[in-house]
Amino acid sequence: MIRKASKIMRTVMVCIIAAGMLAGCANPQKKGTAALEEGNYEAALEQFRQMAEGDNKEKAAEGYRGLGMAYYGLGDYGAALEAFEQAAAQGAKQSVQLYHLMSVCAMQTQNFEKALEYIQTGLGLAQTTDGKESADADMLREMKYNEIVCLEQQADWQSAKQKVDEYLSEYPDDESVQKEAEFLITR
Numbered sequence: 001m002i003r004k005a006s007k008i009m010r011t012v013m014v015c016i017i018a019a020g021m022l023a024g025c026a027n028p029q030k031k032g033t034a035a036l037e038e039g040n041y042e043a044a045l046e047q048f049r050q051m052a053e054g055d056n057k058e059k060a061a062e063g064y065r066g067l068g069m070a071y072y073g074l075g076d077y078g079a080a081l082e083a084f085e086q087a088a089a090q091g092a093k094q095s096v097q098l099y100h101l102m103s104v105c106a107m108q109t110q111n112f113e114k115a116l117e118y119i120q121t122g123l124g125l126a127q128t129t130d131g132k133e134s135a136d137a138d139m140l141r142e143m144k145y146n147e148i149v150c151l152e153q154q155a156d157w158q159s160a161k162q163k164v165d166e167y168l169s170e171y172p173d174d175e176s177v178q179k180e181a182e183f184l185i186t187r
Helices: 008-022 027-038 041-052 057-074 077-089 096-108 112-126 129-134 137-153 157-170 175-185
Strands: none
Touching: 027 041, 027 057, 041 057, 057 077, 057 096, 077 096, 096 112, 096 137, 112 137, 137 157, 137 175, 157 175
C-alpha cells in the first residue's frame, strides 16, 4: 500500500503563491493557483502552461510546478512527475515537498527505483536547516513508510528490514509496519 501525499498539495500551493509574490505574481500564476484551490485542475493547467512556456526561467519553473500539482490533482501521475521533474530542471527550489510529490508519482507509475531515489533525496533535504523548516512530521513519516514499500517492491529484503527497524524505533505504534516486520522475517 502506498501512502499518498495528502496535506502536501496545500503546502506546495502556499509555496507557489509565495513565489508569485516574490516575482511580482504574474496573472496566470494567480489564476492558476486560484483554480488549484478550487479543484478546477483543467483551468489550472491552462494557466500554468502559459507560465511554463514563457522565457523567464524562474516563472517557467513555477509554471511546471503548478502543472505538476494540477496533473496530480487529476490523478495523471505520469504527467505530474514529468512536470515536477521539469520544474526541478528549470531551477525550482529543491524542497522536501517537491521530492515527496515526485516519489508518490513515481510509485503510482510503478517506478519504485526512481521513487526510492526521490524519497532519499527528500529525506536528505529534511536533514538540512531549510528542510527541517519546510517538512512537517507527517510528511517525513509518510516518506519513511514509502521508502520501505519501495525497497520491498524491489525485493531488497535486507534494506527493507533495516528501514523497518529504523521506522519502528521512531514510530513503535504503527501496526501496519509491525505487520511488515513480521512479513520480512520470512524473507
